Each structure stands twice: as structure tokens, then as C-alpha cells.
Amino acid sequence: MKAAQVLTAVEMQQPELERHFLQVIAKHELSHAYLFSGTSGVGKKNLALLLTMRLFCSNVQATGVPCGKCNECLRIAVGEHPDVLMVEPTGSSLKVDQIREVRREFSKSAVEGQQKVFIISEAETMTTEAANSLLKSLEEPPTHVTVFLLTNNYHRLLPTIISRTQVVELAVQDQAELKTKLKQGPLPHSTIQLLLNLTSDARQIERLTEDDWIVKSKQGLERWFRWLLQGDWQAFLTVQTNLVPLMRDRNDQDVTIQMICFLFQEVLQVKYQGTGSEQLAFGDDYKMMQQAANSLSDQQLIAIIENVLTISRFQQNNVSFQNILEAITLKSLREFQ
Known part of the structure; x- marks a missing residue:
């Protein structure tokens, strides 16, 4: 140029x-x-x-x-x-x-x-x-x-x-208009927060909200996270029954990895900045976020995020997404136990 x-x-x-x-x-x-x-x-x-x-x-x-x-x-x-x-x-x-x-x-x-x-x-x-x-x-x-x-x-x-x-x-110039439009719809505040953190592209948002995909995926991740927090192996069942079936293509898989990273980063925000529930995409169950912030050290949280990023790169080697999520679950459970 x-x-x-x-x-x-x-x-x-x-x-x-x-x-x-x-x-x-x-x-x-x-x-x-x-x-x-x-x-x-x-x-x-x-x-x-x-x-x-x-x-x-x-x-x-x-x-x-x-x-x-x-x-x-x-x-x-x-x-x-x-x-x-x-x-x-x-x-x-x-x-x-x-x-x-x-x-x-x-x-x-x-x-x-x-x-x-x-x-x-x-x-x-x-x-x-x-x-x-x-x-x-x-x-x-x-x-x-x-x-x-x-x-x-x-x-x-x-x-x-x-x-x-x-x-x-960096946001597209019409993001404020996009946020206003989303608020006029049926999506809860926390889901709107999540969408705007994932993308500023109106077309991508339209796709993520199609058939309530973003709502179902967020609920599935929150269920998965609760099992992790309890150190319960039921988290693996959640992967198989609540997350993997929602994946329509590679884009959905990439967005899911983004959401997992964002979830743990919000735990860090609660831990060190005292961020309130209204400012969080995963703040609907604020007690859950506080419990995670109190249970995990910063080293453990960073280790989990690093594991998510490292394991997710195996997508490039055609490893199945279920195997990737299960590997992330296994590594995360070890930090929670």
C-alpha cells in the first residue's frame, strides 16, 4: 500500500x-x-x-x-x-x-x-x-x-x-449503533457483552446469534466451568453432550476457544480488579466467578489459559475438536483439584 x-x-x-x-x-x-x-x-x-x-x-x-x-x-x-x-x-x-x-x-x-x-x-x-x-x-x-x-x-x-x-x-465505526440494536432484542446483557468482546462484525454477530447458538454455547460453557470448579469429571460429559454437538464448523470451534480464554481472563479480572457482574460476559453467576477467583492462584489461571492456547493449536493437525476440548478439560481439572 x-x-x-x-x-x-x-x-x-x-x-x-x-x-x-x-x-x-x-x-x-x-x-x-x-x-x-x-x-x-x-x-x-x-x-x-x-x-x-x-x-x-x-x-x-x-x-x-x-x-x-x-x-x-x-x-x-x-x-x-x-x-x-x-x-x-x-x-x-x-x-x-x-x-x-x-x-x-x-x-x-x-x-x-x-x-x-x-x-x-x-x-x-x-x-x-x-x-x-x-x-x-x-x-x-x-x-x-x-x-x-x-x-x-x-x-x-x-x-x-x-x-x-x-x-x-479497534472497533468498527458503527459499534455503538450495533450495541444499541442488540439491546433492543431478546439477548441478555451478559450475552451482548460476550458478543461485542468476540467481534465487531455485524455479519459475524448475526451468524453467532442464529438459532440461539451463542446463548446455548455460553450456557454449555458455564455448565462445564461449574463442573471444573468442583473438580468433577462430569465436565467431560458436558463436552460430549452440551458443547461438541453445537459445533457447525471450524469458525464455531475457534469462537468456542475464544470464549474459554475469555472466561478465565474474566476470573483474573474478578481476582485482581474486583470487576463487578455487570461488566462481565460470564457474570450471571457471580458467586461462581468469585469462587473461582478465590480458589485459583494467578499462576494456575495463567497456566490454564496457556494450556488452552497450546492445545487449541492441534486443530491445525486435524485433531478432532472433541479431543481438543477433552484435553483442555483434563489439564484444567488438574489445576482445580
């Missing part, structure tokens, strides 16, 4: 975030690591490119916007600037060797200026080894480095990665 196209795209997709971040840069208050999360087409990469262009631009406009015409802007837009490294998955995931290369580049000085920028796409596809490798750099980031992690769903990232970045959720 050309530099001018990047500027136009961001102005159309994320005008408010553009203005916010340009002010942050002007005040020299940009953090070392950001996690841009949002559905495909929402403008994550374009926003990261625009901010990078602003950091390097040799002819910043009076409005604070990069010019889009200088040599710096032009090279950044096409991925040819030596101090801007763009990383994308090779195959289906970001490999540990790719992140190790990023870490090596972290420690090097800039080639042409005083700073370096790393844009890592599809961050949720990092293998556990890759994520742990990146974590080491995020814990003690060099002052001359800025990192933009891009993801369709930050709930599928390790909590330790999330905690060391500033999370910015």
Missing part, C-alpha cells in the same frame, strides 16, 4: 484513534508496546503504519499528520525502511525463530536514526515458545524501541504478554 493510501485509510477507519495517538506522539508520551486488537479490516496495520510514519517523517504537517510523501514515509509504507521491521506468520503461526530474530534486532542500534519500530501481525498465532521469548524483551524494553502487536483477538494471547502492553481495541 502507498503512503497516501495509508493516511486515507486510517482517516476513514479510525479517525478518533488517529487524533489521540498523534497527540500522544507530539507530547512524547508514546509507550514502548501496544496491542492493537480488532476484527479483520478494522485498520490495525494501517494505524500502526501511520504512527510509524509519524515517528520517522521528515516533514510532519502542522496538524501533526505525517506528510506521506517524504522518503521516510514512502519506504515505511512499502516495508523497505531498515529501522522498521514487519513480522508476519510463516505458515499458520509465528515461530520462535522469528521472535528470536526480533529480539536480536531489539538490541541493535538504529541504522539511520535514533529509534526502531516492530510491527508484529497476527500476534495470537505465536507459539508458546515464541510468546515466552518475546516476553523477555517486553519486560525490559530498550528505550529506542516501539512495538505494535496486531491481533484479531487479544484474548488468545498469554496474559503475561497482555499485561506488558497497552491494549487498544
Whole structure:
């Protein structure tokens, strides 16, 4: 994409975030690591490119916007600037060797200026080894480095990665209208919360609500979670009778994994932030969430989320979804017992 196209795209997709971040840069208050999360087409990469262009631009406009015409802007837009490294998955995931290369580049000085920028796409596809490798750099980031992690769903990232970045959720411009529309329907508040955390795509929401799929899946997961909390092997029966039969395709399976991760992350929120039931997607049985928060240590919760992420990647090897859910159940039960 050309530099001018990047500027136009961001102005159309994320005008408010553009203005916010340009002010942050002007005040020299940009953090070392950001996690841009949002559905495909929402403008994550374009926003990261625009901010990078602003950091390097040799002819910043009076409005604070990069010019889009200088040599710096032009090279950044096409991925040819030596101090801007763009990383994308090779195959289906970001490999540990790719992140190790990023870490090596972290420690090097800039080639042409005083700073370096790393844009890592599809961050949720990092293998556990890759994520742990990146974590080491995020814990003690060099002052001359800025990192933009891009993801369709930050709930599928390790909590330790999330905690060391500033999370910015990019929504489509009509999300407020979408939320208003959902509130006018029959869905309970908690289910609306869950839907809007899963996607901002109206078409995806329409599909997830078809035949009450999201309601039934949420109820099945809550039933599964109660058995886990009791350390009861009935959780396996719930997988077989309440979850697997609902899966229509791979998309449903991916959404279910997202929901499981989100459920345990909400337990973390209750544990450390005291988040109330009205703010939770799984807050209908708030006592259950409080019990889980009191029963599990942060290490156990993080271990469960890591297990979910690791095991779910076996989908790529054509392992049946029932086997994947049962493996997640087995690992989780060991933490609850």
C-alpha cells in the first residue's frame, strides 16, 4: 500500500484513534508496546503504519499528520525502511525463530536514526515458545524501541504478554449503533457483552446469534466451568453432550476457544480488579466467578489459559475438536483439584 493510501485509510477507519495517538506522539508520551486488537479490516496495520510514519517523517504537517510523501514515509509504507521491521506468520503461526530474530534486532542500534519500530501481525498465532521469548524483551524494553502487536483477538494471547502492553481495541465505526440494536432484542446483557468482546462484525454477530447458538454455547460453557470448579469429571460429559454437538464448523470451534480464554481472563479480572457482574460476559453467576477467583492462584489461571492456547493449536493437525476440548478439560481439572 502507498503512503497516501495509508493516511486515507486510517482517516476513514479510525479517525478518533488517529487524533489521540498523534497527540500522544507530539507530547512524547508514546509507550514502548501496544496491542492493537480488532476484527479483520478494522485498520490495525494501517494505524500502526501511520504512527510509524509519524515517528520517522521528515516533514510532519502542522496538524501533526505525517506528510506521506517524504522518503521516510514512502519506504515505511512499502516495508523497505531498515529501522522498521514487519513480522508476519510463516505458515499458520509465528515461530520462535522469528521472535528470536526480533529480539536480536531489539538490541541493535538504529541504522539511520535514533529509534526502531516492530510491527508484529497476527500476534495470537505465536507459539508458546515464541510468546515466552518475546516476553523477555517486553519486560525490559530498550528505550529506542516501539512495538505494535496486531491481533484479531487479544484474548488468545498469554496474559503475561497482555499485561506488558497497552491494549487498544479497534472497533468498527458503527459499534455503538450495533450495541444499541442488540439491546433492543431478546439477548441478555451478559450475552451482548460476550458478543461485542468476540467481534465487531455485524455479519459475524448475526451468524453467532442464529438459532440461539451463542446463548446455548455460553450456557454449555458455564455448565462445564461449574463442573471444573468442583473438580468433577462430569465436565467431560458436558463436552460430549452440551458443547461438541453445537459445533457447525471450524469458525464455531475457534469462537468456542475464544470464549474459554475469555472466561478465565474474566476470573483474573474478578481476582485482581474486583470487576463487578455487570461488566462481565460470564457474570450471571457471580458467586461462581468469585469462587473461582478465590480458589485459583494467578499462576494456575495463567497456566490454564496457556494450556488452552497450546492445545487449541492441534486443530491445525486435524485433531478432532472433541479431543481438543477433552484435553483442555483434563489439564484444567488438574489445576482445580
